[in-house]
Amino acid sequence: xxxxxxxxxxxxxxxxxxxxxxxxxxxxxxxxxxxxxxxxxxxxxxxxxxxxxxxxxxxxxxxxxxxxxxxxxxxxxxxxxxxxxxxxxxxxxxxxxxxxxxxxxxxxxxxxxxxxxxxxxxxxxxxxxxxxxxxxxxxxxxxxxxxxxxxxxxxxxxxxxxxxxxxxxxxxxxxxxxxxxxxxxxxxxxxxxxxxxxxxxxxxxxxxxxxxxxxxxxxxxxxxxxxxxxxxxxxxxxxxxxxxxxxxxxxxxxxxxxxxxxxxxxxxxxxxxxxxxxxxxxxxxxxxxxxxxxxxxxxxxxxxxxxxxxxxxxxxxxxxxxxxxxxxxxxxxxxxxxxxxxxxxxxxxxxxxxxxxxxxxxxxxxxxxxxxxxxxxxxxxxxxxxxxxxxxxxxxxxxxxxxxxxxxxxxxxxxxxxxxxxxxxxxxxxxxxxxxxxxxxxxxxxxxxxxxxxxxxxxxxxxxxxxxxxxxxxxxxxxxxxxxxxxxxxxxxxxxxxxxxxxxxxxxxxx
Amino acid sequence: xxxxxxxxxxxxxxxxxxxxxxxxxxxxxxxxxxxxxxxxxxxxxxxxxxxxxxxxxxxxxxxxxxxxxxxxxxxxxxxxxxxxxxxxxxxxxxxxxxxxxxxxxxxxxxxxxxxxxxxxxxxxxxxxxxxxxxxxxxxxxxxxxxxxxxxxxxxxxxxxxxxxxxxxxxx
Numbered sequence: 085x086x087x088x089x090x091x092x093x094x095x096x097x098x099x100x101x102x103x104x105x106x107x108x109x110x111x112x113x114x115x116x117x118x119x120x121x122x123x124x125x126x127x128x129x130x131x132x133x134x135x136x137x138x139x140x141x142x143x144x145x146x147x148x149x150x151x152x153x154x155x156x157x158x159x160x161x162x163x164x165x166x167x168x169x170x171x172x173x174x175x176x177x178x179x180x181x182x183x184x185x186x187x188x189x190x191x192x193x194x195x196x197x198x199x200x201x202x203x204x205x206x207x208x209x210x211x212x213x214x215x216x217x218x219x220x221x222x223x224x225x226x227x228x229x230x231x232x233x234x235x236x237x238x239x240x241x242x243x244x245x246x247x248x249x250x251x252x253x254x255x256x257x258x259x260x261x262x263x264x265x266x267x268x269x270x271x272x273x274x275x276x277x278x279x280x281x282x283x284x285x286x287x288x289x290x291x292x293x294x295x296x297x298x299x300x301x302x303x304x305x306x307x308x309x310x311x312x313x314x315x316x317x318x319x320x321x322x323x324x325x326x327x328x329x330x331x332x333x334x335x336x337x338x339x340x341x342x343x344x345x346x347x348x349x350x351x352x353x354x355x356x357x358x359x360x361x362x363x364x365x366x367x368x369x370x371x372x373x374x375x376x377x378x379x380x381x382x383x384x385x386x387x388x389x390x391x392x393x394x395x396x397x398x399x400x401x402x403x404x405x406x407x408x409x410x411x412x413x414x415x416x417x418x419x420x421x422x423x424x425x426x427x428x429x430x431x432x433x434x435x436x437x438x439x440x441x442x443x444x445x446x447x448x449x450x451x452x453x454x455x456x457x458x459x460x461x462x463x464x465x466x467x468x469x470x471x472x473x474x475x476x477x478x479x480x481x482x483x484x485x486x487x488x489x490x491x492x493x494x495x496x497x498x499x500x501x502x503x504x505x506x507x508x509x510x511x512x513x514x515x516x517x518x519x520x521x522x523x524x525x526x527x528x529x530x531x532x533x534x535x536x537x538x539x540x541x542x543x544x545x546x547x548x549x550x551x552x553x554x555x556x557x558x559x560x561x562x563x564x565x566x567x568x569x570x571x572x573x574x575x576x577x578x579x580x581x582x583x584x585x586x587x588x589x590x591x592x593x594x595x
Numbered sequence: 596x597x598x599x600x601x602x603x604x605x606x607x608x609x610x611x612x613x614x615x616x617x618x619x620x621x622x623x624x625x626x627x628x629x630x631x632x633x634x635x636x637x638x639x640x641x642x643x644x645x646x647x648x649x650x651x652x653x654x655x656x657x658x659x660x661x662x663x664x665x666x667x668x669x670x671x672x673x674x675x676x677x678x679x680x681x682x683x684x685x686x687x688x689x690x691x692x693x694x695x696x697x698x699x700x701x702x703x704x705x706x707x708x709x710x711x712x713x714x715x716x717x718x719x720x721x722x723x724x725x726x727x728x729x730x731x732x733x734x735x736x737x738x739x740x741x742x743x744x745x746x747x748x749x750x751x752x753x754x755x756x757x758x759x760x761x762x763x764x765x766x
Contacts, residue, residue, distance in 0.1 A: 276646070
């Protein structure tokens with residue numbers, strides 16, 4: 085981890101009633117009482133703070149916060165000896181599902197939480213509260229009470245968890261009045277694999293492998309977030325070449341996914357031509373990645389301490405050829421997108437996400453940036469080598485499907501710029517270092533900008549060098565509820581379009 | 596748009612030759628024992644994600660791009676299990692997906708084939724042993740073919756699916 089991160093991540097000083105918990109890096113972690121916890125809830129509710137994550141521990145809850153005005157970050161921890169804590173979701177809806185999930189996993193009760201339905205736990209596991217003192221469960225399942233809708237001639241459309249396309253499992257309950265959607269309610273958790281418990285006691289190699297499989301499309305972002313968190317905890321300084329190559333991988337992952345999304349969104353509007361051409365570009369990205377790093381999706385390439393291997397001798401050439409290819413063909417596709425009236429008719433004004441909601445939920449990635457939220461983890465809190473690279477972060481204001489497509493288009497252009505700079509200035513040297521041996525328990529946290537938004541990783545490494553606890557928060561936690569809001573009042577037929585424009589991760593959310 | 600379409604007409608197709616025949620034949624031979632029904636030289640595929648990390652889905656989607664062009668072999672994805680011959684199953688079979696998976700299997704008319712895609716669907720992959728995943732897909736539904744990889748690349752997927760076609764023809 086670099087000095088940059090540590091320098092920028094100033095403490096949220098108003099929450100420092102005592103000494104921060106020692107050994108937590110780079111942001112401070114403050115032990116607070118319920119009064120300060122509630123103060124944070126109030127500040128989240130009025131938008132003075134942004135919620136980056138809320139997760140459990142054996143006997144406490146943690147909350148990662150960002151103060152956009154002071155550009156500072158901190159973690160608040162509230163001990164829960166009575167196994168309950170004041171609900172944040174009561175005042176700040178972005179925390180609702182996080183608290184429901186936290187109860188499922190730990191059995192810690194959020195006092196005052198308005199929605200106490202189980203979230204990830206469908207009653208199908210052989211245990212309840214698997215991260216606390218797990219008790220036996222028959223696994224027979226239980227009914228889920230969807231929210232009530234009242235009105236004349238409403239009808240419900242249940243969709244999933246097995247979908248018509250090649251996508252992940254999730255259930256959507258659409259209530260419509262004729263064609264107009266009255267409410268969309270998602271039920272998730274179908275892809276829950278119990279990652280957090282698998283991480284308990286895992287050595288760093290295995291934990292890194294698991295982190296890279298939380299959401300397969302963001303395998304580099306997750307492995308990077310986990311590595312950053314571990315490296316912060318151990319105060320390891322990764323060799324510069326590894327940092328630069330990690331950024332190269334992250335940008336390749338970003339453009340590959342953006343090409344896939346741009347094509348798929350247009351396809352969901354019935355415009356298959358864009359899909360055909362974008363899928364070719366995506367395939368070229370994956371092939372370049374395979375040439376350079378040995379795996380099409382670059383799995384298991386990033387590890388704590390650096391990289392598993394240096395870029396292949398011919399890798400730079402393959403990536404440069406990819407850039408040339410994209411620069412040759414992508415402009416015509418952008419023009420096609422922008423000048424096809426029938427496509428624009430579907431995109432513009434569809435699925436509008438209100439900017440206030442986007443800010444309140446601290447929506448990352450193209451979802452937040454298409455609704456005016458100017459946040460990019462590569463810039464703030466920032467990490468190497470982006471402090472040495474030139475790029476701009478596109479932000480738009482309309483918040484519709486069209487703007488979410490345009491953010492992706494503009495980010496592709498920025499990523500191409502970044503990749504060219506990386507290829508031109510790639511430092512020499514080793515790509516991996518041995519992690520320093522840590523005395524005692526250390527903790528680290530990191531925020532990494534994946535293609536979908538900021539991925540949060542928090543890790544506690546024990547004195548044995550194994551993971552004592554780890555939490556990985558996907559950007560989709562905040563995107564899923566916003567999709568429901570953005571889809572309100574649209575027509576049923578635009579659901580695929582809206583859904584794909586968000587492209588939330590099911591697996592990343594379900595853990 | 597016209598310019599782009601004309602350009603596409605003038606250039607050679609990107610589509611690549613099919614996987615080597617011996618690789619396909621080898622897999623097809625392995626399948627012989629189960630190949631009891633002739634489905635004709637076309638397969639309708641229904642995909643079920645039983646809790647994958649979505650890596651397998653990305654590569655299954657890639658089968659439809661111009662390089663692999665799955666449909667030239669008579670293979671195509673269908674939106675309903677009612678129309679399917681083959682179920683492609685990914686993921687470590689989470690407890691939360693078990694019922695949906697079984698219902699989809701039973702909704703698929705016989706004769707049907709089950710192809711387990713990826714290391715997770717074979718034995719749970721790196722999620723094996725979790726409280727939240729089933730022990731073994733084969734305990735739930737009969738599996739005809741395993742395609743390994745994390746995720747399997749499109750060539751592996753294509754080879755496996757072609758083997759399925761070839762195995763049927765021999766019966």
